[in-house]
Amino acid sequence: MKSEITISELAKLMNVSVHQIRYFEEKGVLQPSYTDNNQYRMYEVEQVYQLAQILLLRKLEVPVSSIKECMTSYSEDQYRQLLHSSLRDIEAEVQRLMELQQFIQKVLHEQQNVMKSTSSYQIKRRDTSYFTRWIEMYPQTKLTAKQLVEQPKHILNLFEMDIHYIDDGSSLNTLCLETQEPGDFSLPEGDYLSLLCIIQEVDELDQVVEQFYDYAAAQSYVVLGPLILIEKSYLSLFSNNKLHYELQMLIERL
Template identity: 25%
Template sequence: MKEYLTIGEVSKMKGVGIKSLRYYDRLGILKPAYINPDTGYRYYSIEQMLMLDMILLCLGLDIPLKQMQEYMDEEGHLDMKGLLKDGRKKAEEKAKRIQDTLFQIDGLERRIRGAEEIRNKGSDSYSKYIGERMVIALPWNHPSTDDKAYMSEVTKLYSLSQKLELTVFYQQGIIHHRKGGEAKSYIFLEIQQTDVKDPGIFSLPEGTYECSVSEDTRIDEKAETKNQPEDLLIVETDFYFGKQPKDRYFLELQIYKGKDGGK
């Protein structure tokens, strides 16, 4: 008689639960090589371990197990080439998501470190140099205090970013730009540098910004202040602390002073 592995041995060898092995049987993707007619015990062949490895690969790549049947012919032969090709594509997509998440974490950690430095100085206003930032934005034509419209537009930006396959940082807010007497406002998400072409994607200039932190939005008030220069760029964005209060929300107001600090 051919040598078989018991279901318990397979479970232990591959780290797969016995209930899972029975589920694979019901799906028809890994039926036992032999079932004892007297005891009902299930046994598997050594050759079937490759199929089990492919099942575990699919699980790791979020490929639905029912989809595995698409890689099997009527005789139960597995299309390894096709499965691995699709598996590679899934793995690359998953790797990109992980890399995007790491970029987002790095960005948040940098901002938190900067926030702690500002808090330690104990000043209500301060100047800081901010490098060039790329954003995706939509026109903003609502009062700055309209939270419902704000969240609705941010949701649209996240959906658009996903469609364009952009890496989005956890930094959002409102931009107010006045030039030559014409004022325009935008709601934005900061994104990783990209070559994607879209009317809503543009860069905010690097340079010195005069900043302050508040729990209140003040962008309209600042934009209408008469003693501000004719050309004015204001960015109002989320501000994070290392220990973020659960019931308070902070914003940083950034007024652009130019590459030379407005001197």
């Protein structure tokens, strides 16, 4: 009884395709034990172990062109370095996936809030928030692509973040990014009047802001802080590229 197996049996055993095994053979990293009279490639247990090592190296993203060198000349220290490098790559990918998961959860949560609350005024309790300045611009001016490019600080995944426009009544509006630690300035803990809105053009914001202040005055709210305009560009996914904003300002209810 033969102890060797055919290429199809090897493929089934190792859960790979026959084509993949033939590819490894073409690249010189795996050879059959022998070829029988019927021209069948035959493999012994030694080749099973070799294929297992090849597949492991591929999982570690070693190029096929480098596998033969690894299997014939790598030292223990080189293998340790290879595994440590692969582990670092995996940890970075896990972190990327966790951040993507958190972002998706945030988008779904924000979109649910929009469905419930658009054009409805709310009072939100907000903890102390910290911000770093990003761009300063004159009121009534629009953010341009040129301004984004010219900023010395490049913000990765900018439009997956909430961009805060702070209007404190001065000659400049400040575009800010929220941070976890104290930054350039902060907004205090307190009750904030909030309004979610969806608009077609930025120019429509002026009317929304005016109505926002009118509503606060009609409710006899005392305004204690600047107007905060929060751009949520990622929500445009749900509304045919319309613009999503949340207006907020710190108030005191009499």
